[in-house]
Amino acid sequence: MTTVTLGLSRDDRPILIAALFIFVILVAGTVYTFARFGSAPLLSPTYLLQQLQVGAFLGIVSAGMMVVILIAQIDLSVPWTLAAAAMMATSIGGPLAIPVGLGVGLLVGIINGIGVAYLRVPSMIFTLGVNAVMRGLMVAHTGGYAPQTTATELMRTLAGDRTLGIPNALFVWAAVSVLVAVILQRTPLGRYIYAIGNRESAAYLAGIDTRRVTVICFALCGLAAALTGVLLAGYSTKAYQGMGDTYLLPSIAAVVIGGTNILGGRGRYLGTLVGVVLIVLLNSVLSIMEMPEAGRQVIYGLVIILMLLVYGRGERVTS
Amino acid sequence: MLDDLAIRVRQNIGLLTAILLFCILYLLYNLTHPKGFSSAVLVQNGNEIFALAMLAMAQTVPVLASGLDLSVGAVMTMVGCFASYLLAGAVGGTPLHLDIFGLQLGLGTFPGGTSGILLGLAACAVIGLIAGFVNGCIVVYGRIQPIIATLATGAVYIGIALFLRPTPGGKIDEDLNWALTNSLGDFAATVHIFNDGSATWFSPIAWIPVPFVLLVLIALLVWVPFRRSVLGRAVYAVGSAEGAAYMSGLPIARAKIAAFTLAGFFAGCGGLFLAIQTSSGNADIPQAGAYTLNSIASVVIGGTSLLGGTGSAIGSIFGAMILRVISFFFRIFDIAPLLQPLFEGLILLIAVSIGALGVLRVKNTLELFR
C-alpha cells in the first residue's frame, strides 16, 4: 500500500515543493521591500498582474516546450521561431498578420518533427540547425536591424491591453494552458505523448503512429513559440532581433522545475504553470532587489540545482 | 592485416569522412584565397579555430559517456574573465580585490613577470578543471540529468563571469598575446629560444602557427593518453552500456566525473586562449551560448554519436575546423555576413540529414528505437 501512495504523490510532490518555494520567494521579497522601502509591492494585485502579464510569454513558450520534452525530445529552435513569427507577422500586417505568424511557427515545427521523427536526427542537433536557418532567414530578411514595421492593432490589444482589469495576455495564456492540459489529460493524443516519452518502442508496438505524434508535438511547440512571438511583438509594438533568445533556457527550466522529467514521459501541466510562476516571481524579486545580472544568473542556476536535488534525482544504475 | 585495416576504416568512417571533408574544404579555401598557403593565412585561421576546437573536445568527453555538457561555453567565458585578471603580466604584479555588493575585500597581489604568467595560466586551467569537476559531482552524486545540471551550472558560471567582468575589459600580457597567436618563429623570438628563432634547424618549421601546435600538443598529451587509460575506456563503456559496465565492475562514478572534469579543462583552455587572443575578458552570454551549440554540432560532424560510446575528440576537432572553414568561405566569396547563419544552419542540417539516411536502410524498424 505504501507504494500506492508514493506512486500517486510522485508527480504531485515537485508541484507542491515548487509552490512552497513560490511562497518563500514572496515572503522573502516582501520582507526585503518592507525593510527597505516600507512597502509590499509583491502583494499588490496590480503588481502581480503586471508580472504575470510578462510571465504569460514565458508561460506559452513553456507549454509548447513541455509537450516536446514529454516525448523525450527538445526544441532548441524556439528563439528564432519566436522571432521569425513576430517579424513575419509585423511585416505582413493587416488581418493576416497573426495567421501568418502562427503559420511560420507551424511550418517550423513540422520541419523539426519530420527531421526528428522520420530522419531520426537527434532533436538537439536538428532543431539547433533549424534555429540557425531561421535566424539566417530573418537576418537576411531584415538586414540585421530591427524591422521598421509595427505590430497590428489586434496584436497590441491581445498582448498589452486589459479586459476587466486583467491583461489580455493572461487570457491567451489561460486558453493555451487549458488546451495543453486537456490534450495531455483527456485525449488519446495526450496518452500517446506520455507513452512515447516512457518507451517509444512499446508505444510503436502498441500500434501508435509514433512518428505522426512526434510531428504533432513539434508542431504544437512551434505554434506556441510563434504565438509568443506575435504577442511579444504586440507588447513591444514591434519585432526585434534576438527577441526570443531570453526564452529558451527559462522555458526548459520552468518545465523541469515543474517536475517534468527531462528524459520524457512524466510530468503534469500544472507543474509547468507553477514552474513559470516561480521563475517569473524570482525574476521580479531579483529586480526589486536591484540584483545585478551576475547575481541573477548565479541564483538562477542554484535554484534549478536545488529544486532538482530535492525531487528530480534519477535512479541509480545497478544492472 | 588487410582485414584489420578494413575493420578500422569501417569503425572510424565518421572520423575519416570528417578529415577528408576538412582537407578538401581547406584545400579549396587556400586555392581560392588570394594569399592562400601563406603563413599569415594559416596563423589567422589557427587563431579563429582554436577556441572552438577546444570546446568541441570538451563537449566530446561527456557525450562519449552519453551526457551532454551545456556549460562548456560558460566555463570558457568564466575562465576567460579570470584570465583577464591573472595574465595581466604587470611587472609589479596585479592587485586583486573583490567587490561583493559594496563590500571590498583585498586579496593581496597576484605576482607579475614570467613566473606570474605561468602561475596564471596554471590557475586558469585549474579553474576550468574545478568547474568541470563540480559538474561531474552534481551529475553523479546529485543524480541530476547532465543536460539540465549543466544548464544550471552554466548559469552559475556565467554569473561568476559577469561578476568578474560586468563590462568587457582587463588586460593580457602583450608578449603572451604575441607569442601564442602567431607563428612558431614569432613565439621563439618572443620567449628568446633557438637564437630568437633564427636557428638553422628551426627555420623550416618556423612558419607553423602556434595555435595549431598547441592544439596538437593538447590532443597528444591529454586526449590520447586519456583515451588509452583505464578511466578513458570506462568513459566509452559507460556511454555504450551503463548496465554492462557496472556488471563488468568498472568505476562508473569516477568515469563520469572524469569526463566532466576533462570537459572543464578543455573548455578552460579554450577560454584561456580566447582571452589571450582578444587581450581582454568579456562575459558575453550570447557568445557562450553560440560556442556551446557549435561544440555540439562539431561533435556530431566529427563522427561522435550523441548516444555515447563511439567517436573521439580528434574527430570533433575536425568537426570544429570544418564549421570554421565553412565560415572562412563566406569571406572569400564575399557572402554578406548577414547570410552566414543561414548557410551555417543549412550546411549543418544537410550534413546531419545525409548522415541520417542510413535510417532508410534499416530493415527492422524496431532497431530505430535503440
Add this chain to the structure above:
Amino acid sequence: MQDTVPTQSAFLTLAGISKRYAGVRALDGIEFACERGKIHAVLGENGAGKSTLIKIIAGVVQPDAGTMCLAGNQVSFATPSAANAAGVVCIFQELSLMPDLSVADNISIASPPRRFGLIDARAQRRRAEELLAEIGCEDVNPLMRVRDLPLSRRQVVEIAKALGKRPQLLILDEATSALTSADVEKVYAMLARLKAEGVAILYISHRMHEVEALADRASVFRNGRHIETFDKGARSTADIVQLMIGRDIAAQYPARPARKPMTPVLALENLSWEKHLDRISLSVGTGEIVGLGGLDGQGQKSLLLALFGVLRGVTGRIMIDAREARLGSPAAAKSAGVALVPEDRKTEGLMLPMSITDNLTIASLGAISTGPFVDRAKESTAVERSIARLQVKIGAPGDAVSTLSGGNQQKVVLAKWLMTEPRIILLNDPTRGIDVGTKQELYRLMRELADQGAAILFYSTDYDELIGCCDRVAIMYDGRIVRELEGDELTETNIIASSLNVHTETPATAGTAHA
C-alpha cells in the same frame, strides 16, 4: 526430502539464503553446495529462483538472510567485481558486453594489460586471440566491435571474457542458448578442460539433453526452494521434470478440442525477409493455435515481426481473410486485426512507469473515446472488465504497471491487445519468466480465445508448451519451415529432430516427459 551433499569437500556453500523482491519471495532458505572439478547443473522452471541464486553468488544482488562460504571462508560480495576478484565469474544470459567497444576491449575490460600506465592495445589483442583460441573460435577478429557481431559470436566473446578472469567458480546461465551447434561442441570441450583443472562449474540450462551430457550432479529448484540434489544417473528425465514442475504435467494444459475443418484467417505465401525468412508458407485458421518451434533464432521472431508490420522489405504475400493485406506498420497491422505480444515485455510491451489503466487502454483509445476525448467512464468499465477477465492481480488500476509481478505484467500486455478485439494473435514466447500458475491461466486463455474464433500463432522456446497447447506446430530451421507436426506426430522427439533438421527419426531421448 533434502539430501544435501556433504559439505566438507564443497568449494561454495550457501546456507539459509533468502531473498525477497518487493514482498515476493524469490529464494527461501536455500541450502546449496558445489565442488571443484564438478559440473553442477541447476534446474528449475523460470521463476524457480535460479537467476536470483546466481545473482547472489555473483554479487549482483545481496541476500536478505543466510551466509555464503567460498573455500571455507565466509564471503559476501557487494559488487560483481568483488565476486570476480574472489574467482567467482558468471556468464549472464543478458549479455554484459559493451556493444561499442571492440572484442579485445570487452574481453579485457576489467583488468587490461598495461604499459606505462596506459592500456597496451597489442597485448590486449594477443590476450583476446589466445582466449578465443582456447574456445576454438579464432574466426572472431578482436578488432571488431561487439555491435557488429551476430548474437552467437557475442556469446562466444562473453565466454572468452569470463575465461579471461581465470575463474575458480564459473557460472553459465543459459550460456549456450544462442550458439551454433559447432560452437556448443567447442564450449563443451572447454568445460571439460576447466573441470579437469579443478574449476567448479554451475550450469544452468533448459535443454535436458545438455544437462544429461554435461552434468556430474544436478540440483532442482522450484518456487524459490531447493528441492533436491542428486548425482548423474540417479534420476530419470521424467523424474527430473516431475521435480521441476511439482505436479503432473498433463493437467497443465487445457484439453484440445477435436480437429475440424476450418477456414484460414491468415495465410502466408512465400514470405521472405533478408537472410532470416526464406519462402515461408503457412496458414492459420479460426480457432486454431499454431505453434512455431525449432531452436532459438531460426527466424520465428522475424516471422512474427513481419506479420506485425515491423519489418521493411518483406517479400511474398500475407493474406488475411483471403485478401492480400498490406502491413506497413504496427498501426496498419492493428487495424487489420492483428495483435502482437512482443518478446520483451519490459521494453516492447509496456510503458513500465505508467499506470495499469494507461497500459491497458493505449492500443484501443479510439474505441473508448467520445469525440476527441477519452471517456473516463467507458475507460474504467473496460479496464475493470479486462482485469476481471484475465484475473490480473493488482492493487489499483492507477498503480504503475512496474509494481506488478512478471506474470501479471504479461497479462496486462495480453489484455491490452484483447481490448482491440484482434482476430489474429501473435505470441512471442509469452510465458518466459512467468510462474507456473500464471502460465496455466495463459494456456487456458489462449484456448478460450481460439474457441471464440481467434487465430493464434504462438512461438515458444519450451517444447512442452508447444506440445501441450498447439493444434499444429511449424518447425523452423534457418528461416524456413522444415516441417509441420500435427496430432500424434506432435512429440518431443519429432520436434527435436525437426529442429535440428534431421530427417531420419532419431531415437527418443531417454524417456521424454510425454511418453
